Amino acid sequence: MTSGPRLAIDAMGGDGGASVMLAGAALARAQWPNLSFSLVGDEAVLHAELTKHPGLTGCSDVIHAPDTIKGEEKPSQAIRRAKTTSMGIAIDLVKQGTAGAALSAGNTGAMMAMAKLSLRTLKGIDRPALAALLPTLGNNDVVMLDLGANTECDPRNLVEFAVMGAAYSRIALGVERPRVGLLNIGSEELKGTDEIRDAAAILREAHLQLNFTGFIEGDKLSRGDVDVIVCDGFSGNIALKTIEGTARFVADLLRRGFTSSFRSKIGFLISRPATELLKHHLDPNNHNGAVFLGLNGIVVKSHGSASPKGVANAIGVAAKLAAQDITRRITEDLDQFPGHLTARANAA
Structure with missing residues (x-):
């Protein structure tokens, strides 16, 4: 008998499809035995995959979805097929209250559009934001948002992102009063756009x-000086892709250097503990799971290329947010937000 949250998983999304998604669910279930799952997708495929993971049998049900959202599909097209797709049905289970959170590794734009249309935004939130945890040199990771859901933002949006990011930080990082910074081209008060300064x-x-x-x-x-970094989705997405690209560059450069000669191979063996630590920090699977904050329900996005370990980590993010009721926490924080400041943000 499970007492933890039930998660709806779009088992057909992502590069690896059902095999990777169910393998990730099995890893997550081993780590968090109180979880249960609604696995959404082609029932014949899912039942075949379930035979490989007996640990999922007693805690999972299979919900058939005849269609799947393609990676290149436009959000406007995807929305029209929401009711028959694995992604749309998984999100709808959250709306119905059957699942505490939905998870997909599929098309990000389609997922955002479906989630916003189905779940709607929380009262007091103008736009939802995509947030993720990124590694730092500090004691904790950092929450960064928005990472691509909103290319243009006004002051009100950025302030709401700060409130939502702080609520997420308290749950994910255990920081009671998170340090929040606005991404800008300089630290001086006069730097940046009017929206950022306002x-x-x-x-x-x-x-x-x-x-x-x-x-x-x-x-x-990545210094660890703040717990939450707030920005518009255009800047945030560029920053995220730059961080990921730099991580791959460093990893490839080290690999090339350590295999360039016999002496360098010996050096690799000596420095292996340090390189393993670096590999751990640079591996995106260890920080997988971006969440759409500001909706009347929890929706988590996994990397499309995530490994089973990465999927399990994303499931852990969804489970933690569901168990600690992130939507209620954001609502409570918004209730503290003075009305005259909201009016000022709208006028700015």
Whole structure:
């Protein structure tokens, strides 16, 4: 008998499809024995995969979905087929209250569109944001949002992202009063766009459960100086892709250097503990699971190329947010947000 949250999994999304998604669910179930799953997809495929993972049999049900969202499919096309696709049905289970959260490794744009249409935004939230945990040199990871859901944002959006990111940080990182910084081209108060400066002014005045530290530049993202980094989705997506590309560059450079000669191979053996630590920090599977914050329900996005380990980590994110009711926490934080500041953000 399970007492933890039930998660709806789009088992057909991602590069690996059902084999990777169910393998990840099995790893997650071994780590968190109180989880249960609604596996959505082609029932013949899912039943075949379930035979490989007996640990999932007693805690999972299979929900047939005749269609799957393609990676290149436009959100407008995907929405029209939501009711017959594995992604759309998984999200609808959250709307119905049957599942505490939905998880997919499929098309991000389609997922955002479906989730927003089905679940709607929380009262007081203008736009949802895509947030993820990124590794740092500090003691904790950092929450960064928005990572691509909104290419243009006004001051109100950025302030709401700060509130939502802080709530996520308290759950994911255990930080009672998260340090929040706005991504900018400089740390001085006069730097940046009007939207960023106006958002900073609002956050300085607001009495919220967060510690606004001012602006943070791109070269400080991984230092661990803040717990939450807030930005528009255009800047955030570029920053995220740059971080991921740099990580791959460093890993490939080290691999090339350590295999260039016999002496370098000996050096690799000596330095292996350090390189293993680096590999762990650079592996995106260890930080998999981005969440759409600001909706009336929890929806988590896994990397399309995630390994079973990465899927399991994304499931862990979804389970933690469901168990600690992130939507309620965001709503409570928004209730502390002074109305005159919201009006000022709208007017800015």
